[in-house]
Amino acid sequence: MRVLLIGANGFLGRYVADRLLADPAVQLTALGRGDDADVRFDLATGSPGALTRFLDAVHPGVVVNCAGTTRGGARELTRHNTVAVATVCESLRRSGCGARLVHIGCAAEYGPAQPGASTAEDAVPRPGGPYGVSKLAATELVLGSGLDAVVLRVFSPAGPGTPAGSPLGRLAEALRRAMQSGEHELRLGGLGAQRDFVDVRDVARAVHAASLSAAQGVINIGSGRAVRLREAAAVLARVAGWSGTLLEPEGPAGHHPGAPHRPIPAQATEHTAHGPGHSLPSAALQGVGYPDGCGAWQQADVRTARDRLGWRPRIGLEESLADIWMEAACRI
Known part of the structure; x- marks a missing residue:
């Protein structure tokens, strides 16, 4: 099976590439903006016609789209998360390759959820910010394209390679700097949000399973x-x-610099641990919350992945965090 992977150099894309390359039945071609891609192509500026000609030449059986951006204003987010996907869909429609499309979506498409509730795929999306809007628009393009396509809505990915600008990446960096400078107190704001963390290697397994399945939607x-x-x-x-x-x-806000501080136990419960620039003075308040427009709570209903992909998460949060820390510790 020949697979065209778009966005192989990103946080998710690197692990998807590793997972696909481990399958001896897969012939992988990476397309992206970087010099190390097999084929250089910018989805945000490239024409559907040029991509169609490439698809017809390579004739992949599956196209996996991991490309996109989480940063920037509405204009940049639209270019890289929505216009780029429109180019992929239009190229696949024009091409004679008949490839299946596996597109990586995001839980930010759902927006805020009711605390305590699990969000299923039939929930009405109400994104709370431009990033979620740009990703939801891309999902709607994929679903309305008429292609053989599936969208994997990934919740909060974690694990080795976690971007330094993400909440978990900022946590690890703040802790590293505190240890490096010998601080015994670290004041952190914005820790009240609850998110559904899934290891990036489990996400890669899901992409592999989706590539081999007939699941759509x-x-x-x-x-x-x-x-x-x-x-x-x-x-x-x-x-x-x-x-x-x-x-x-x-x-309740958990981030006001002038508010009194309460200690956080430097240990987690068994439930938590085993579930699927400059030195910081002790007075510094580090904000590490989630500016994703999803409010205080998100939790996935993952029964569809189990039933249609045969997929379950395998790597617990403690292992993901340990791997994040190993990378941060190398900079001490």
């Missing part, structure tokens, strides 16, 4: 369990072996 990819970010911070401190105190401002 939207499928959630998550752990099925929400974890409060402050609990993730406590697990991270424990796996790092840091004996200091994590402090968080009191109050």
Whole structure:
């Protein structure tokens, strides 16, 4: 099976490439903007005609789209997350290759959820910010394209390679700097949000399974369990072996620099641990919350992935955080 992977150099794409290359039945071609791609092509500016000619020449059986961006204003997000997907869909419609499309969506498409509830694929999407809007528009393009296509809505990916600008990446960096400077207190804001963390290697397994399946529509990819970010911070401190105190401002917002601080236990419960620039003075308040427009809670209903892909998450949050810490610790 010949697979064309778009966005192989991104956080998710690197692990998807590794997973596909481990399958001896897969012949992988990587397309992207970087010099190390097999074929250089910018979806945001390239024409559908040029991509169609390439598809006809390579004739892939599956196209996996991991490309996109999480940063920038509405204009940039639209170019890279929506216009780019329109180019992919139009090229596949014009091409005679008949390839199946596996598109990586995002839980930000759903927007805020009711605390305590699991979000299923039939939930009405109400994205709370431009990123979620751009990703939802891309999903609607894929679903309305008439192609053999599936959208994997990935919740909060974690694990080795986690971007430094993500909440877990910022947590690891703040902890690294505190340990490096010998601080015994670390004040963190924005830890009240609860998210469904899923290891990036499990996401790659889901992409592989979706490539081989006949499933269509939207499928959630998550752990099925929400974890409060402050609990993730406590697990991270424990796996790092840091004996200091994590402090968080009191109050529902959890991020006001002038608010009193409460200690966070530098250890997590068994439930949490095993589920699927400059030195920071102790007075510094680091904001590590989720500006994704999804509010205080997200948790995936992952029954569809189990039933239609035969997929379940295998890697628990503690292992994901330990791998994130190993990368951060190398910079101490």
